[in-house]
Amino acid sequence: MRNFWVIIILFTFFNCTQAFCIGDTTLLKEIQITEFLRNKLFFKSIQKIDSSILVSYQNRSLTDLLNEQTLVTIKNYGAGGIATISLRGTNASHTKLIWNGISLNSPMLGLFDYSTFPVFSNSKISIISGGQSAEFGAGAIGGVINVDDEADYGSRFKLSFSQQMGSFGRSGNSFNLQFGNNKFQSSTFLNRLIAKNDFLFVDYQKFSRPKVKLENASTIQEGVRQSFDWRPNSKRIFSLNSWFQYNNRNLAPQIGNANNVSTIVDRSFRNSLEYREIINSKVNIQTNIGYVRDFLLFKNRLKLADSIAELLSSQSISEIYTLSSKLNFKPSDQYNFQFIAEGFKESAKIKEYGGLKARNRYSIAVSVSRYFFNKGIISANARKEFNDLASPFIGSIHSEFNLFGKRGIKLLNSVSTNYALPTLNDLYWKPGGNINLNAEKSFNVDIALEKKIILNNISINNSITAYWSKVNDWILWQPSLEYNGNWSPQNLKRVRTSGIESTNEIKWTRSKDSFSFRLNYSYTQAINTKSTTENDQSVGKQLIYIPLNSGLAQIKYQLKTFQIRYGTNYYGYRFTTSDHSDFLPSYVLSQINFQKSFGYKKYQIEIDAGIYNLFNKTYQNLPDRAQPGRNFLIQFNLKYK
């Protein structure tokens, strides 16, 4: 802990030198006490995606957005293929994706494939790093990616059509219709995307090092999202969000494995029905019913001389039912109490389980917050989950204080315990599945400083976060004596993570133009602290695929309706073997976007042209997974209001 104070002191010094020019801060305005508390609680380290840049990401995958705009670690299994996330050095199953209040993580694998999530530019996307289990339940050891589609009751009619075209056979279109009044809103979003991903790469395993075209990498994605929002009066809101998504992807083989031509088809149906009501000035309630159904068909295929042989065909169906209720009670300006009761039913059917396997989970959570006028908040949260496994009783304490009165330095502290349940695969997969697994548990400490400076037309935002966490009983699959040499999961691993995240932004706004510069950096240490085999060479070493250093720098210039953005991302080296005998080199990727909009009467046209991997770098995110060189993408959006 002593180490953290060094940083705090440094940071404080850095900020105090500029403290004379602080404008008025409106920190506590953000905490609208009577507001519905969904996702509006004060949290440590929330990173919100600037909605103005979402035009460039319309109908592109969430992977691209997170890769270019944030420092989360994405494991990208090739163009269009599977992509998983790691927040703060944790596993893919340690980050929860929450869409309109419901978790979309697969109950079978515990993770979410971010390449199957096309961005809809009306969404609000935020990344909440660090353990959040007391608030969001099981699985949020590394953090939460939160996506909300909120209705705009001010809007009457909006119609938009977008068309995109890009390198390597990429074309897509999307359509959005929104209509309604101040009581009712409907939004329909249709999207379709086709990509061939047939770019060239060097096959460095062949004698002649030929440039070959990537084969078996094409993807088709289609989706429909419909939301109805009904606000009969100012105190009640009903929201229904439904989303059907179809993805048909060929999985690009690893370089040198051109004969492995696997495919994956998935169909997901996701529904969230939410009811919120302000009962009186002291009490409000929220109820959410969720239903998610995922169908997945994976085929492992081998290309033969003149045919294709199917080695494996695996089909699964999984379902999640969620019912959650929250009650907020605010007896005075100083206190707020929140009570949460949740129930989940997760089930999955796959041949390897020997039939349908289901799990029921119930949890209750309590949160108490104390507000100190103009000074800050302390909140204590506790949660207990009931299921067949031994789930720990967990809790967290968060605090947020303004240091130095109104000078605008915000100090955020958090201490939490968190957990992740074994997935259904961990429990039931045959052979190997282990029903005696315990939940993975973590202890997490966070400290962050945030600072806003507004000086005339310049605003500066800085934040620095230091964290430390320990994950016990981390589930690891490895060959096991008990299971006759089959791979089997055990609560074997212990991992200690610690790191620093810093975000810095300066924005200069004038009457016609604005300029902003953003610089983010993260240092992530994730160390395996326990030996899992005899003579294990991975003890004391960084986990594989987690870069120690990563950073991004972005410049944005806006002149009236014209915008130019330049961003560059640094992705540090990653070890690829747990004994550190091999690694993948670091890389820097840059991209530039030009955006322009034209208006005519009720019509508006937006054009966004982007050049990605601007300097045509050859790089690998994962071993032997080819990545595209310089590529182009242009988007036209036609809107009618």
Next chain:
Amino acid sequence: MKTNNYFLLAITIFSVSIFSSCDPETEVPIPIDTGYEGKGVFMISEGNFGTSNSTIDYFQTSDNKVIEDIFNIANTPLKVGSSLQSFTTYKGKGYMVLNGTAVVKVVSLKDFKIIAEITGFSSPRYITLINEEKAYVSDWGTNSIQVVNLKTNKIESSIPTGKGPEQMLLLDNVVLVANSGGFINDTKISIINYTTNTVIGSKELSDKPTAIQKDADGKIWVLCSGNANDFTTTDDDTQGKLYKLNGSNYEVEKSFDIGIKSNHPDRLAIDATGKTLFYTGSYEFGFGIRKHNISANALVDTAFINGNFYSLGIDKKTNVLFAGDAKNFSQKGEFNRFNISDGKLINKIACGISPIGIQIEQ
């Protein structure tokens, strides 16, 4: 993490020199003479599945020295490739059979430099050098033997076999092929006349013939793994068996049931005298390495050497048993060297990821 590290880091952030962090230094391999003396053992490692990190390390018997990753030293930046299944030496040349990359790379044993690449396979497993002009490559996925012209290094024809051909055995006029079952199952070995490249017969044994050896008396030994069938249960497993065949008409002379039904041994080696067989299972924990005297009438149902081994090989020049330990498959493995007469461990030698076998110069 020490205090001053954090301090330095914080400084780094503020000085905006965030992109200056360096990658680990790698030894830049200089193309040199590998020092190959023909007195050692090539240790073959598959690497991670699908990844191009297969390796061959060279173990010098004289001084226990290991030259790591000799292909890389001699051929950088060309990589070995993925899933190196076997490496066979023949008259000064080495043939690396890469199951994943689906090529056979030919190297000169003198300096380990690549001299040719044979392509056109689906999933090649083993190579048998018949003479200086002809080689057979078992191609697991295509259920055939690819006939390679060694003058041109091209596939000339293919001979259909049973399902999933793996190991082969070169005899006087024929090549025997163990049909390991491929995607489903097979129970036969194929007999190929290598002069005419035609299948002249087959012999029905039992589920999944995987490995094949010849003993000092000219008898043929075939290890049949038995079929696990549905992996979710051991109820439907079939028995693993060891067969002794007549060396001229390949009739079964003896057959032995190995262990229990759920054991599926798949590695078979024979010592320098040709009188003792050793076998293990790459996925059989607790099975250990078992030993069988070629004239014995029953199998010994206990392990000769205890442990979990992924592979098995015998250095016939020194009569030392090499047993590969893959650990957890995500880090470098080891070869355990055992004294073949008493099973005592001589030493352990670090090798690449997933050690699959050894090869000596032939």
